[in-house]
Amino acid sequence: MARIQALRLNARELLREPGLQKHVELTTPATDLGVDDDRIVDDVTIDLMATSGVDSVVVHGTLTMPWEAPCRRCLTDLAGTATIEVDEVYQYAGDILSDDDQTFPIENDQIDLLSAVREHLMLELPDDVLCGDDCAGIRLEPGDAPDVVTRDDDTPVRDERWAALDDLRLDD
Ligand SMILES: [Zn+2]
Structure with missing residues (x-):
């Protein structure tokens, strides 16, 4: 996908001097990003700013993801837009401290x-x-009390679980 080439930044260019910036803005189907999930119902928007330091590049910004999913208790369909904060550091592998798993390597x-x-x-x-x-x-x-299910006309519908009680007659 040509569009997602925008997600590849030239590290050498950015690290020429500290403070250089590169803005990445793009709206694309999640499938183009390699995320194939029914819950993502529209294009994802990527808005990131890469800023160079002395030997690292900080990437900061937001991702916006429209989603739909059922409520986990009542299964009502819900929809929303997730705004995801991104804050990452990129460094050449040789500069990354061995115990630092928060930093992404710059490769090639x-x-x-x-x-x-x-x-x-x-x-x-x-x-x-x-x-x-x-x-x-x-x-x-x-x-809990049994649910009373109502029809559109608001007539209470009996819970079938209690139907057996109708056949139960207690002798005096
Ligand atoms: Zn619910």
Whole structure:
């Protein structure tokens, strides 16, 4: 995909002197970024600024991801837009401290933002959303009263679980 070439920055150029900046702005289907997930319902927007230091490049900005997913308790479809903060450091492998796993390596003089972008998107995929903190859900917890299901005309519909009680007659 030609568009995502914009996510490859020339590290040598940026590190020519501290303070140089490169703005990356692009809107693209998540599938072009290698993230194929039904919950991402529209294009992802990438807005990142790379700023060079003495021997590292800091990448800062946001990703915007429109999503849809069901409430994990009541399964109501929910939708939203996740705004994901990105804050990464890129360095030549030789400059990275051995115990530093927060820094991405610069390889072949290239800063490849794609893997970081992909990682952030996957982490923020909604898999534990609630329609509200007080969502009662559809599961009957022990001790709860049985649900009264209503039709559109507001006529209460009997819970089938209680139908057996109708056939139960107690002798005096
Ligand atoms: Zn819910």
